Amino acid sequence: MSIVLTMGACVGAGIVVRILRRWQRAGWLATLGSVVLVGALLAFAPSAPMGLFGRALALTAATRAFLLALFLATGALALFAPLTFERASDAPASVIANSQGAFFFFAFAPFIATVTLESFPLAVFAWAIGLIVLMLSARPQSEGRVGGAAQFLLLIVIASASLLLANRFFDLYPLTPENLDLVRDAAIFLALGFGLLLAIAPLHIWLGPLADELSPLGVAFLVGVAQSIGVWLLTQQMSAVTWLVPRSPLLNALLVGGGLTAALGALLALAERRDARALAYLAMVPLGLVCVGLGTGTPMALAGALVALVNRAWSVALMAGGMSFARHHRAARWQLVGAGAMLVGGLALVGLGPFAGLAANYAIAREASVRDPMLFAVLIVAHALALLAMLRTVWRIVSAQVEEEDAYANRIVLLASVGVVIVIGVALVGAGMFPQMFEMMVGTLGQ
């Protein structure tokens, strides 16, 4: 019952944050309380599987660790949301800006089901529902016109359909093992479904238009949390359908797609001046690395891929928080906090410094260099370009003209948000210095 209770608590937290959206301090405190409550429920929920409509929901040690890691990113994003507070009114822009945290809680509830459900089609449904709910926080650029969010809705539906069809082939193949067409079709539908929603090149073209209609925090939730849930689903399915990997070119597709994603993400980030888009493209670089890690198929690289996934979620959350500071609070000290958060987040994202990304990158790069030196070179260049893109964005904030603070900026909320930046920064460094903290999460994958 506890898993359902945790999902209910997520929805309840979203409702409370939404109701308190007019009061910045009360909203922040409610968000903090919700983060503590849902985090505690996730941490202490019993592991015994429970049945729901004839399907099992199980919170194993690995799923618990993974969910807690992603919930840290979700909580941080929800706590950063009051930084974008606008003067309270009933205008849709103000309502959406002031209740962004609520959408993160609403979307996280189905993601808990995605990770804990032991049925692939239902997990796909839950993932799609979470993504659809997230689109409620989007703001179209022109009234009534088709924009990135509306197009993404179509892609969610197409990708979910592909994954459900792939599942049908998974069910059928063991009945007729001589029919290798089923393996090919399953791999094609699986690659299409996950490729679309994970924005793996060349299926990433929706990412830019969608980023224009989401805030940087929304983009960070999409790429950091929602896509990580998708990668987890992919790894679980690859583990469940053991015949798929040796009989289909799925691993090679992951290697090629990963290299391409990292390279294109870095190039696009370097050319981009819009912050939400830049964040989305920067996040493609570690996603490429994760795909390469999965594609090599060795236990070390697989473990590195999962650690890189968590590191990516935390670092994009930190960068999005930094962007929110820099964008919405023009006083010199908050600009410096924003630039600092972006710098630390960016370094963690590319795997430089004492962060979890360094250990993950090392594990994956070592396997990639042995398997394909050219791919290794592409990854190194992509990360170097991503570092340049990140440094340029930070420099732009540092060198910008300082302005007066907005009259309605709440000092307590700002200071508390600095605390959240410090917590995420410490988590990134702690995970880098003690990567064994991920042992529980990657342990089952190795099996």
Next chain:
Amino acid sequence: MMSLDSTQIFSASILIGLIVTAACIVLFADWRLALFALLAQYACAAALLASLVLMPLAIVRVLSGAFAAAILYFTFRRAQENFRRDLAQAEDDAARLVVARLYRLQVFVVGLPFRVFALALVAVGIIGIASSMTFLGISSDVLFGGLWLIAAGVLVAILSRDVLRLGLGILLFTSGFAILETATESSLLLYGLVNISDLLLALVIAHLAALPPAPSVWRRRRGEVR
């Protein structure tokens, strides 16, 4: 001369209904007609589903379609009321022209001749696929119905400039997929989730369509770093 039994006539009329309703959504810009066609499409799809599941379950599809159509109807009507209100408040012809330009968006990105041509190509393609190949043991009429709605949905989504019309395309797609899914999976839970997701999609589409455009400050804040 080949004789047709009542089952074949019934099946053929359902497929013709699906073709006509989807074609109306692709070809006609009027939102009332398109919404009515969507509702009729749900009824035809439910009739097709009745050959795969029990009748009461098939009727659930019509109900979820009716709810989705109702959500979209109120959004369409509100957009039209906003247009009329702003037009009445406009002080001169120039202002009225600006309001008209703002609201009277083209529903599709291409004209009627291209849409007719595109629809004909899609129809020929789907007839070719459904008559020449098998897919997971699905009967040819069910396969045609599902594929036709999926293809028409994608076509509507590609050709739409209006977000509500794109929403109709997405609902066509899910309707087609629901037919294929129900034909291949016997899970009632999945069937129920497909119906619920239709409602959720209609809600999000209505939400996106009802939001006013982002003001320049918002766009600057969300867009450029400096």
